[in-house]
Amino acid sequence: MHSNSLLKSAGLFSLILIVVLSGCFDNNGKGLSFTPMPLLKGQYVEYVKDSTPYDSFHVKFAILNLNSEGMLLETDYVSSSETLKVKTFHKLEKNYLIDTFVVQFNSEMPFKFIPQSGNFIFESPISNLFMWAGQIDTTNWKTIILNNKQYNVFITAVNEDTILYCADIPIFNIAKMFVNKEHMQVYNFGNKGAASMFTSNAERVIAGSELPESFRKYLNLDNSQK
Numbered sequence: 001m002h003s004n005s006l007l008k009s010a011g012l013f014s015l016i017l018i019v020v021l022s023g024c025f026d027n028n029g030k031g032l033s034f035t036p037m038p039l040l041k042g043q044y045v046e047y048v049k050d051s052t053p054y055d056s057f058h059v060k061f062a063i064l065n066l067n068s069e070g071m072l073l074e075t076d077y078v079s080s081s082e083t084l085k086v087k088t089f090h091k092l093e094k095n096y097l098i099d100t101f102v103v104q105f106n107s108e109m110p111f112k113f114i115p116q117s118g119n120f121i122f123e124s125p126i127s128n129l130f131m132w133a134g135q136i137d138t139t140n141w142k143t144i145i146l147n148n149k150q151y152n153v154f155i156t157a158v159n160e161d162t163i164l165y166c167a168d169i170p171i172f173n174i175a176k177m178f179v180n181k182e183h184m185q186v187y188n189f190g191n192k193g194a195a196s197m198f199t200s201n202a203e204r205v206i207a208g209s210e211l212p213e214s215f216r217k218y219l220n221l222d223n224s225q226k
Contacts, residue, residue: 043170062194
């Protein structure tokens, strides 16, 4: 699969995710407390697409660092033929929006993008996943079975997207997602032990005017950079 194809199928800047409601148990209108675990350095979570085998396609998120300014999040998109790694720092005061980011295709040298006077950021849905959690209706929940494990999930629908939040899952607290007409469900997660998935310490630093054309459509650029 070509890198551009992976960008499209992996949904690099538009998180591919799902909700399948079959096999769920109704809550009969009774409320349930939602107390998600806090963000912690070392947490990780993996999702698979459409319940396909793990080695077909999956996405992994890991918190490499966390401080008062925000969090350093690493994302690994893996298909059967190619991998795409993204490292981003999310600002707390900007609702987890991204400033700078690093991207690596397979084992190639990573690109590190630096915004010129803050003129561009990813159009990332990650901030939405955090903010939508604030819209949870604790009476709208179900019990579902994933990978032979039982989860109590809270259903949040925003426009055409639907997210099933679960307090037991770290980082996004999400068990299943249906976002941008794509489907993902949790496969594995942990509260500690996450390490960088990048295979190269070297980075090629570039600014907005040097962005590869394949990335430009995913960014907000001012007129001076177009």
